[in-house]
Amino acid sequence: MxxxxxxxxxxxxxxxxxxxxxxxxxxxxxxxxxxxxxxxxxxxxxxxxxxxxxxxxxxxxxxxxxxxxxxxxxxxxxxxxxxxxxxxxxxxxxxxxxxxxxxxxxxxxxxxxxxxxxxxxxxxxxxxxxxxxxxxxNCQHLINLGVEPLSSECNFAQLSQKIKKYNKSIKNVLMDQTCIAGLGNIYVNEALFLSKIHPERNSLRVDAPELKKLLQAIKDILKKSIRLGGSTIKDFHNSEGKIGSFQNYFKVYGRENEKCTRSRCGGMIKKITIGGRASFFCNICQQ
Ligand SMILES: [Zn+2]
CATH class of the missing domain: 3.20.190.10 (MutM-like, N-terminal)
Structure with a gap:
């Protein structure tokens, strides 16, 4: 997707x-x-x-x-x-x-x-x-969207206020397009791993230092992906398309039953369904 x-x-x-x-x-x-x-x-x-x-x-x-x-x-x-x-x-x-x-x-x-x-x-x-x-x-698709994750409006002060309005899992809050716009399933999974937050944790129980970390993780991973993605499609090809290898960069997404990549963690990547979408997380370092 x-x-x-x-x-x-x-x-x-x-x-x-x-x-x-x-x-x-x-x-x-x-x-x-x-x-x-x-x-x-x-x-x-x-x-x-x-x-x-x-x-x-x-x-x-x-x-x-x-x-x-x-x-x-x-x-x-x-x-x-x-x-x-x-x-x-x-x-x-x-x-x-x-x-x-x-x-x-x-x-x-x-x-x-x-x-x-x-x-x-x-x-x-x-x-x-x-x-x-x-x-x-009045475009119905655009009018109710939340902040752009890479914009300066997507900052700690704004997000910590906003997050209080939702009383659901942090995974579902991040997937909610009225909170932050355009964050999809892959990046939400990855950002929660990077900030060591369990996807099912209630958003009201994410404290300030964790939220700061989460916000930074979201921005970092999106920027990194844009950089990597840009370098994979620079050239014209002789056929209609090519094989992507981008998924190799993900740390939890699509890695069910693999070992956690965090050194000395020893955890295992688990898969559960939250809000109808696959969620991947480490059973040890994400709490
Ligand atoms: Zn781990």
């Missing part, structure tokens, strides 16, 4: 390749994503220039030259590919994907003068939605 670092890398890659480019044409092979792509979408965006691409949580926000917007969410398995029209080379902006993109899951093609932006999605839980400038202000 694409998480915040991957969406951030995707944003940066798209900024390099399609910002200031005019959408010459749009080809839709399959409109039936999580939400059906509006029939008028093509008419609304063709001949418009993309003037900016930003990220809010895991949403990519495209600003068009007429002041209107469309957003892309990658859902569970969405990814964006950039193709060079002439050389038939592809750049896959996904770095978690364990298998190359398959052509039959290419659902939408945005055609530019020299490049093509392809929306590929095996499970079709992602979506593309258009908003005029007025509608955008």
């Amino acid at each position: 694409p998480e915040l670092p991957e969406v951030e890398i995707t944003k940066k890659t798209l900024q390099k390749h399609v910002v200031d480019q005019t959408i010459q044409d749009l080809q839709i092979k399959n409109r039936n994503l999580r939400y059906k792509i509006d029939n008028e979408f093509k008419n609304k965006i063709v001949k418009k220039k993309i003037v900016n691409i930003s990220r809010r949580s895991k949403y990519l926000v495209f600003l068009l030259s007429d002041g209107n917007y469309f957003i892309i969410h990658l859902g569970m398995s969405g990814r964006l590919l950039i193709a060079n029209k002439k050389q038939k080379k592809f750049l896959d902006t996904s770095f978690y994907a364990s298998h190359p993109a398959i052509k039959k899951h290419n659902h939408v093609y945005f055609l530019f003068k020299k490049k093509i932006l392809i929306y590929n999605d095996t499970r079709r839980f992602g979506f593309i939605k258009y908003y005029n400038s007025k509608e955008f202000l």
Whole structure:
């Protein structure tokens, strides 16, 4: 599942390749994503220039030259590919994907003068939605989001106040998008390991030094992932995609029954389900 670092890398890659480019044409092979792509979408965006691409949580926000917007969410398995029209080379902006993109899951093609932006999605839980400038202000996907984890607003003072409003496990608080926006399951698991907090602990019982540590862990791991991810997708490839090896960097996520990597801990990584999502933690050092 694409998480915040991957969406951030995707944003940066798209900024390099399609910002200031005019959408010459749009080809839709399959409109039936999580939400059906509006029939008028093509008419609304063709001949418009993309003037900016930003990220809010895991949403990519495209600003068009007429002041209107469309957003892309990658859902569970969405990814964006950039193709060079002439050389038939592809750049896959996904770095978690364990298998190359398959052509039959290419659902939408945005055609530019020299490049093509392809929306590929095996499970079709992602979506593309258009908003005029007025509608955008009330966009239901963006309006209730919490703070961006890498922003300066995501700090100890704010978070310690905010966390008091929730009376549930720290794992569920961190997964709640109204608290911190865009933190996904992988990073929550990893950050709780780094700060030695058991995922089921009630958020009200996380003390100030622990919360400081947790906050730092969240920021550090997101930054590290963005750095590593960026270095894995720098180049265009000769095929549609490549094999990712990013999961090797995780310390608990997906490591059930392995030994804890913390020296002298001697614990074992356990897997439980919290809020319907897999949670991985060390049974000794996370309390
Ligand atoms: Zn341990």
